[in-house]
Amino acid sequence: MDEFAEARAALVTLEKRKQGLIAELNDVHAAIRSQRNKLEELIRRLPVSPINRLPDEILLRIFELILIFGTPRTEDKNCCVRWKGQLAEVSRQWRNVILHSPCLWTTIRVSPSWNTARIEAHIMRSSKSPLDIEISPWRNSYALKDRPLLRRLELVVPCAERWRSLTISSVVSSSTFRVLQRLDHLSLPSLTSVWIERFPCCEPGKFDLPFLQPQRAPLIEKIFISGDIGMLKGREIPSSVKTLAVESTSLRWKITSALLLEFVPCQRLTSLCLGNFTNSEELPPNSIQLPLLEKFVSRGGVSAALICAIVAPRLKHFECHELSAYPSLHDRFVAVGGKFSNVDHLELHAGPQRSQRYKPPSQSLRLAFPGRTQARFSTGNTLKA
Incomplete structure (x- = not known):
């Protein structure tokens, strides 16, 4: 009976100790909650960086400018992928914006x-x-x-x-x-x-x-x-x-450039670039109607017949490369008159066989392009504006 009484007394003591520990643990939990609330309140009172106050829409626009428009053409195209990873590591908000914005993954x-x-x-x-x-x-x-x-x-x-x-x-x-x-x-x-x-x-x-x-x-x-x-x-x-x-x-x-233009519905064309085509001299004047064309570039020379055949009342940019010595620029443009009166950007680049002392025929060009405000002429390594 003495042994039984001792065991029962030890159990009661342990139960009381357990109750005390549970009460102490509850007090600790309450203190933790109180301290956490206090810390969160203090954090909310801290000054927030302006970049972290931006709404997601503005932040996304900044990322678009960086990732889509901010990469130089000469740089490795894979840098955008690396930049996305680096930006996503800045904060949780940045990561969520990057991962959940489809326009950044197109x-x-x-x-x-x-x-x-x-x-x-x-x-x-x-x-x-x-x-x-x-x-x-x-x-x-x-x-x-x-x-x-x-x-x-x-x-x-x-x-x-x-x-x-x-x-x-x-x-x-x-x-x-x-x-x-x-x-x-x-x-x-x-x-x-x-x-x-x-x-x-x-x-x-x-x-x-x-x-x-x-x-x-x-x-x-x-x-x-x-x-x-x-x-x-x-x-x-x-x-x-x-x-x-x-x-x-x-x-x-x-x-030929004329044959190609036969395949092109010209009514909606606003920009046309031809490279390394042979030019046909059998083109009637004013036979190629380009009512909406604003930019014309030829990278393999251009014949007088093609120039006279083109009708482009809205043309603003006229550019020709690899112009040969014959026929002369005067012969190419003398019959144009003021057909290209709306052109304000003119570029003529002669081929390497031209003389370094070449001078563009100012009179015929002035008549062909009376409204030009920007003009560039080059022969070989010589550039004149």
Whole structure:
């Protein structure tokens, strides 16, 4: 009985101690809550940095300026990805804004520097926003049979209906050929801009080229193509195009500037750049009507017949490169009169065969471009303004 009494007394003592500890623990919890509330109140009274007081909409606009417009053209294009990671580490607010803003994830590069995980992350975070697709094939893609390129390309093809712009910049035309093969039968309802370098040498009709078909790319407005452009023969440029730049490197298909313009619906064209086309002298005066054209650039010379054939009452920018010695500039422009009276920016660049003592024919140019306010003339390394 003594042993039983002792055990019972020890239990009672422990129970009392437990109750005391629980009461003490409750007091500690209450003190913690009180202290936490006090700290939060003190934090709220602290002065807030102006950048942290910005609403998410303003912060997003700042990020857009940094990531989209703040990158120099000569800088590594992958720096935007690194900058997003660095900005997301600044604070929770910055991270949330970056990760949940689809407009910051719309540029996708199909290139060696982007792995599949990065491409998939951009596709997911861009939500339903329009996409800018930049395809840069591997330098040794032919040896690899384009397997890495095509694997990455397959990730962006399913969302082709969201493509806003398409850029294919390749160092070899064979890679461009394989890319175009994969994209040939797509529908691109949101596409507004296409840039293709080193278009491959192929027979006309080899590709359907969806961006040249109004029913598959109804919103296309800008087209730049360089390379063997024999595929343009017999095709019409969509009437929705406002900016057209075509540079020919074709040795098989001789397309004159006049023949190209036959494929171009000129009524909506506002900017036209022709590169390395042969000029036809069999053009009637005032036969090419370009009512909305504001900028004309020729990078392979321009004939007097083409100059006289163009009618562009809204033309403001006239630029010609690689002008040959014959015919003279006077002979090219003497018959123009005041047709280009609204041109305020004039650039004429003579070819290397011209004399360094060349002087532009001021009288004929003054008559052809009476309204010019900016003029630049160059021969070889000599530039005159």
